Amino acid sequence: xxxxxxxxxxxSKSKKYKIKQKDFRKLEKLAERIYNTATVINYFCRTQxxxxxxYSLTPIV
Numbered sequence: 001x002x003x004x005x006x007x008x009x010x011x012s013k014s015k016k017y018k019i020k021q022k023d024f025r026k027l028e029k030l031a032e033r034i035y036n037t038a039t040v041i042n043y044f045c046r047t048q049x050x051x052x053x054x055y056s057l058t059p060i061v
Contacts, residue, residue, distance in 0.1 A: 019027070
């Protein structure tokens with residue numbers, strides 16, 4: 001069940017969605033690509049401490 005934050009800080013129930021197996025596979029592949037991209041960016045930022053090197057990430061992000 002999905003919940004959303006209402007005005008005043010209370011949680012309310014939102015509509016449930018049925019996802020077809022084909023659509024789920026597409027979302028799963030997209031999530032995997034996003035995770036892999038984030039992992040590479042995280043590694044790059046940890047290993048390249050010079051600000052000039054970090055600017056080269058701008059086109060990727």
